[in-house]
Amino acid sequence: TPGGNLFLESRVEGGGQAGPTSGRDHGNLSRLRSSSLEVREREIREKGSEILREQLDAAKKELKLKDKECERLSQVRNQLEQELEELTASLFEEAHKMVHEANVKQAGAEKQLKEAQGKIDVLQAEVTALKTLVLTSTPSSPNRQLHPQLQSSGTRGAYKHVGGHIRNKSASGAFPSSIGKPEPSSVSIQPAAKEDREMDSVLYAEFLMWKENPSLERSSAFLSRIYREDIGPCLSFNRSELSQLVQSAVENNSLTIEPVAMSALPMVKASAIECGGPKKCALSGMSRLCRHRIKLGDKGSYYYISPSSRARITAVCNFFTYIRYIQQGLVRHDAEQMFWEVMRLRREMTVAKLGFYLTDQC
Secondary structure, three states: OOHHHHHHHHHHHHHHOOHHHHHHHHHHHHOOOOOOOOHHHHHHHHHHEEEEEHHHHHHHHHHHHHHHHHHHHHHHHHHHHHHHHHHHHHHHHHHHHHHHHHHHHHHHHHHHHHHHHHHHHHHHHHHHHHHHHHHHOHHHHHOOOOOOOOOOOHOOOOOOEEOOOEEEOOOHOOOOOOOOOHHHHHOOOOOOOOOOOOOOOHHHHHHHHHHOOOOOOOHHHHHHHHHHHHHHHOOOOOOOOHHHHHHHHHOOOOOOEOHHHOOOOOOOOOHHOOOOOOOOOOOOOOOOOOOEEEOOOOOOOOOEHHHHHHHHHHHHHHHHHHHHHOOOOOOOOHHHHHHHHHHHHHHHHHHHHHOOOOOOOO
């Protein structure tokens, strides 16, 4: 053993004797040393091999784990690439769809724009034509195209002043006299007198004040007076409730007047008493031959009206039409001309209220 070899070496060195046995001992000692070194080296080699095997096994295990991790990451990468491709395809498809929808909307908007521009051109042309008609209208000779419901100028010319009273030459039979027809010899024919006029300063001042800020509100002194003296009495019929509805429709510009074929039967939703009939006026309640009927706004009922009632409604409608033109700035006359046209329209309301109307008008 190593301890024994050291003991032998110490004995040889301590004895200091040399002999044949010492050489053999030295050889044995050398062999022992070499064998012990070999054993030690073998042990070290075995331990190193064992450590290396352990490290190798650990490395193999770690490599297997890394292989699994790489395989998992590869699967994740493949999945992400697939999802990315699907997302890219979906985005391209959505973008294509959005572009298509945008193109469709743009085409629709362009079409609507062209239609709107066409409508604007038509409306501008109509406004221009309307302004031309208004500009060519004068208080003494209003343009009949502005007021289709007005009588013709030839018919209006039939009015003459005879003996201080207004008389219609072409429709003298429309107003029978309770006294009876006079003898031809008793009728004195006088020459037609020229109509003259004089401005009322109070009425003109009220009109000028209203014209500074024209409005359809009754708060102004100008319209308040006309409502009290002309519009109210002219649209005051026996059927008070229906009269209020008619006045509201006239003010809102939603009243419709249309002729009625005498052979047509009335088709109404309300009762016959409320709507009248071809031979009964719904406003006055009197038995009259009704050649026209009115409709109030979007209501489905039609109301049959007599010629006198139609003349009264038409006179008020003409007045509102003209002051609306003034409010919209379509009348280019001076203030005095506008004032006299308003006075003429007021006179028409007064005449209609008194029961006068033209037969060809109704």
